[in-house]
Amino acid sequence: MPLGALLGAMPAPRSARRIDPSFAIILLISLGSALAVLAREGVDVAMEVLRRDAVLFLEVLPKVLAGTLIGALVRILVPRAAVRRLIGEGSGVTGILVATLAGALFPGGPFTIFPLAAAFLIAGADRGAAVAFITSWLLLGFNRALVWELPFLGPDLVGLRLLFSLPMPLAAGLMARAVPARLAHPGAAAA
Numbered sequence: 001m002p003l004g005a006l007l008g009a010m011p012a013p014r015s016a017r018r019i020d021p022s023f024a025i026i027l028l029i030s031l032g033s034a035l036a037v038l039a040r041e042g043v044d045v046a047m048e049v050l051r052r053d054a055v056l057f058l059e060v061l062p063k064v065l066a067g068t069l070i071g072a073l074v075r076i077l078v079p080r081a082a083v084r085r086l087i088g089e090g091s092g093v094t095g096i097l098v099a100t101l102a103g104a105l106f107p108g109g110p111f112t113i114f115p116l117a118a119a120f121l122i123a124g125a126d127r128g129a130a131v132a133f134i135t136s137w138l139l140l141g142f143n144r145a146l147v148w149e150l151p152f153l154g155p156d157l158v159g160l161r162l163l164f165s166l167p168m169p170l171a172a173g174l175m176a177r178a179v180p181a182r183l184a185h186p187g188a189a190a191a
Helices: 003-008 021-041 043-077 080-087 089-105 110-123 127-139 142-165 167-178
Strands: none
Touching (some): 021 043, 043 110, 080 089, 089 127, 089 167, 127 167
C-alpha cells in the first residue's frame, strides 16, 4: 500500500495555534508554582528545580516518542477489519473482554498505553473497548502486580485487590458503550 494511502488513514495533526485547555491549566499551575518557589526559596533553589525538571524531561522524552510511534505503527500494521471484528462496535461483550485481557497483559506505561488506545480507536475500536483497555491496564496490570505489588504487599492483599478490581473494566466498558454518541463526543451528532 502506498505511503500516502497509509498516512491518509491517520488523523490530521491538530492546529498548532489552538492551545489545549488542559495544557493551559497545567502551564498556569507550573508557572505559579515556579514563581512561588522563586519568591520563597530564591533563585538557587528555583534553578535547581528547573535543572532536575530538564533531566526528567530528557529521561521521559524517549518513552513518549516510543509510545506515540507504537500508536502510529499499530494504525498501519493492524488491519482495521481485525480491530473492528475484535473490539469494534459489533464485538459485543467479547470485544470488551478482549480489550480487558489486552489491557491487563500489556506491560507498557502511560506513554505507550494512551497512544495505543488512541490508535485502536482510530483503527475502529469502539469507546467501550478503549475504556475497558485503559481501565484494565490501570486496575489489573499483571506486570505491575508481579513486579511491584507482590513483593511489597504479599499475595493475600494483591489477590484481594485483583479479585475486586476484575469486574471493573467490563463494567466501565459497558457503561461507556451505553453513553449516547452525542454525549461522548459533543458535536458528533452535527457531523
